[in-house]
Every structure is written in C-alpha cells, then in structure tokens.
Amino acid sequence: MAKKYRVGQFVKVKVTGIQSYGAFVKTPDNRDGLIHISEVMNDYVHDVNQYLSKGQIVKAKIVSIDEDGKLSLSLKENEYFKNEEKKRDKRSVLEKIRETEKYGFQSIEERMPAWIDDAIARMNE
Known part of the structure; x- marks a missing residue:
C-alpha cells in the first residue's frame, strides 16, 4: 500500500539525478519528486551540484503534490541547509571581493564606501 503524503510534511528522500534546474529524488516507497533549484536555499543557487549529489539522502519538506x-x-x-546559508552570509569581505571583482578594475577610493557600508550592515545584524 502506498504511503500517504501531505503538504507541509517532512520526508527523507534520496537524490537520484541532478539537472541544471533541480534534483530528482525518490522516497523510501519509490514516490518520485523534485527539489527545484529555487527550493534549495533562500539565497541564489548557481549550481545544484554544490549542495546535492546523486545518492545523497536529505530531509525535505513537501511543498505540493501533483495529480x-x-x-x-x-x-x-532543513537545518543543515539553513546553517549553510548562514555560513555564506558570514563570508569574509575578501571572499566577496574575489567573487564580485573578477572583471574590470575599480580603485580602492571608488570601492571603499561600499565596503564600509557592507561592514556596518554586518555589524548591525
């Protein structure tokens, strides 16, 4: 007999495949599902492979069930992914600079006001 699922329920699922738009998963009773890339974290996710891998088992919340x-x-x-998000928020200024300053050049004088605003905002969190 197939297990009944409901929206809002947490269920452990196994990642069976990864695409650019999300991860395909299966429940222990072989029900198919999808974790869309927009549902991995609140922050922007460029590549699902950075967070999930084939064969991995994760606890996910059911958002909807189709016909x-x-x-x-x-x-x-999921607490693990919420903690990962917090870690990303606490990255060093140097990591952010490396990430955003890959192309072009701006003088320190031009960039300094933005860096100061960012540091003040993080201190006030």
Missing part, C-alpha cells in the same frame, strides 16, 4: 502523486519538495527549512 500524478509526484512531490515538489523544499530544503529551505
């Missing part, structure tokens, strides 16, 4: 019984899932309320 065929396929599950749409989210990792946004």
Whole structure:
C-alpha cells in the first residue's frame, strides 16, 4: 500500500539525478519528486551540484503534490541547509571581493564606501 503524503510534511528522500534546474529524488516507497533549484536555499543557487549529489539522502519538506502523486519538495527549512546559508552570509569581505571583482578594475577610493557600508550592515545584524 502506498504511503500517504501531505503538504507541509517532512520526508527523507534520496537524490537520484541532478539537472541544471533541480534534483530528482525518490522516497523510501519509490514516490518520485523534485527539489527545484529555487527550493534549495533562500539565497541564489548557481549550481545544484554544490549542495546535492546523486545518492545523497536529505530531509525535505513537501511543498505540493501533483495529480500524478509526484512531490515538489523544499530544503529551505532543513537545518543543515539553513546553517549553510548562514555560513555564506558570514563570508569574509575578501571572499566577496574575489567573487564580485573578477572583471574590470575599480580603485580602492571608488570601492571603499561600499565596503564600509557592507561592514556596518554586518555589524548591525
């Protein structure tokens, strides 16, 4: 007998495949589901492979269930991924500079006001 699922329920799923738009998963009773790239974290996710890998088992929240019984899932309320998001928020200024300053050049005088504003904003969090 197939297990009943409901929206809002947490379920452990196994990643069976990864595409640029999300990860395909299966429940222990072989129900198919998808974790869309927008449901991995609240922050922008460029590549799902940075967070999930084939064969990995994760706890996900059911967002919706379609007529065929396929599950749409989210990792946004998974404690591990919430902690990863917090870690990304606490990156050093140098990491942010490396990430945003790959192309072009601006003098320190031009960039300094933005760096100061960013540091003040992080101190006030």
